[in-house]
Amino acid sequence: MKSTVEQLSPTRVKINVEVPFDELKPNFDRAYRKIAQQVRIPGFRPGKAPARVLESRIGREPVLDEVVNEAIPVKYLEAVRAGEVRTLGQPDFEVTKLEDREVLEFTAEVDVRPEIALPDFAGLSVTVDEVEVTDEEVEQELESVRTRFGTLKGVDRPAQDGDFLSIDLAATVDGEEVEEAATTGLSYEIGSGQLVDGIDEAVVGASAGETRTFTTKLVAGKYVGRDADVKVTVNSVKERELPEADDDFAQLASEFDTIEEFTANLREQLARMKKVQQGVQARDKILDALLESVEVPLPEKVVEAEVSSRRHDAVHDLDHSEEALAKLLETQGTSIEEFNSELQTESEKAVRTQLLLDAIAEAEKITVDDAELTERIVYQAQRYGVSPDEYVRRAQESGQLTAIFADVRRGKALASVVRRATVTTASGAEVDLDELFGREDSAEAETPETPETPVPTGATEETPAENPAEK
Known part of the structure; x- marks a missing residue:
């Protein structure tokens, strides 16, 4: 087999391969055995018909197709290894010459890893942010921990930002019910942004047992991008009570004895x-x-x-x-x-x-x-x-x-x-x-x-x- 590599661009090459038919004898043997298993010829058991009998029955063309389809990937990989080509992705093959009993020639165009000139890494310099922790950030973190230890308590008042609601949802588009948007007993924190646009404005001020409606654009499902009429019923309103930030809380939430620690x-x-x-x-x-x-x-x-x-x-x-x-x-x-x-x-x-x-x-x-x-x-x-x-x-x-x-x-x-x-x-x-x-x-x-x-x-x-x- 002969092969040459032609550089088409910094990232693509064409590999030209020439294979004498003498090298394809094992491929022909396998092709005859495979086809013989698939073709029924009177007088011969499956897989036992000689090559000349097969060719007389089905012609030479199917045999050549089988040989070419099997040989090209193998010969391509041999050419890649011989030329030390660093390929990327799948090649585009083209049979350029097929002379029966003489030669098979084909090309393979494929992307390759480009040559990259690397700089002196010691010359790289960047600026990053300072490591500064403000009192406000510490307070926010403490508030977050207190929130995790908070408890929910039912309240008899209209809902406000930060409250937790139990709600039922239903939606329609042009009068047709949106099944995937219907739910009951869903827990939702007002202001969390975890549901559809417009729901916070709709439920703020609503009391338990009250139903509100609003319109929103659906962002998924069958009606994506369409305006939907949404009905939300508030079943209950709860607020979160946070523990005091004192020594008792420090001992509850950590291994420390005091809130200062x-x-x-x-x-x-x-x-x-x-x-x-x-x-x-x-x-x-x-x-x-x-x-x-x-x-x-x-x-x-x-x-x-x-x-x-x-x-x-x-x-x-x-x-x-x-x-x-x-x-x-x-x-x-x-x-x-x-x-x-x-x-x-x-x-x-x-x-x-x-x-x-x-x-x-x-x-x-x-x-x-x-x-x-x-x-x-x-x-x-x-x-x-x-x-x-x-x-x-x-x-x-x-x-x-x-x-x-x-x-x-x-x-x-x-x-x-x-x-x-x-x-x-x-x-x-x-x-x-x-x-x-x-x-x-x-x-x-x-x-x-x-x-x-x-x-x-x-x-x-x-x-x-x-x-x-x-x-």
Whole structure:
């Protein structure tokens, strides 16, 4: 077999492959056996008819089709390995020459990982927020804890902001009942924003047993984007009583004896949380600085796959209806054109980010061990509320285990850059990020997650499509 690689662009190549028919003998043998099992020929048991008899009965063409469809993916992979081509996604095959008993020639156009010139990471510099905890923030945190220990008490007065109601809901669109919007005995906190627009204004001032009506735009379901007439009946009104912020409460809510000690601990917790946020901000700003300073050519097909994947996710809960998507966007004050533009921009950034981090990981020779991979799997399983075994099973079925591995590797790559960059606050103080990212020479260094960007659908090496001769 002969093969050559022709560079079409920084992100795409054409692989030209020439295969002598002598190399296809094993493929012909398998093709004859397969076809012989499918064709009934008098005088021969299934699978036992000789090749010449099969060809006389069905012709040479079906045999050639079977051989070509089987051989091209295998020979393509041989050419990829021989040329050390770093492919991305599925190739586009074309049979350019097929001379029976002589030669098979085909081409494969495929996206490839671009060459990326990386900067001196030590020259990167970003500014992040100061770690400051105000008295107001401590008070808000204390109020939040008191709220968790609060109790609900029924009141005999009209509902007001912050009250908890038990309500019944019913909705109609042009007189037709919206079944998915009907419910009874629903608990709702006024002002929480967890239900449809307009409900807070409707129920404030209502007493138990009173029914109010209002109009709202539906944001999901069969009538998405349509105006619905909603009827809400208030069954009961309750208010939350908070415990006093005293020593007794401190002992109830914590291991501390006094409210002063408990409040001081809340301040320390807020400071630690802001330190983590400071590290995340540094990570995100350094990534943005990298993306601005480094040219990352975009593989067209990979971006198209990412756009398609994100669009699929966007319309999945809308029964894949573009019309429903347009109506939903209208309720959000945007248009399908603006959505498409934002989708394209986000997809391009996602692909650029991951190609850049992959290049850094390769240059830094970053590896991922079993413990790191297991840690990410456990973390993701907790996020989705399933067991690690169940999460792994789903990942295997969807072919996402490789993507999880790549995501961990990218996180380590970004962390390696952050450690070498200069991070300061607005006042000029240098920030030590070892608490979040660990020291580079430390075996216990953490592997922070990469930014929340989906894995590009085509940004992995793929197995060629079946039946390439039909492409």
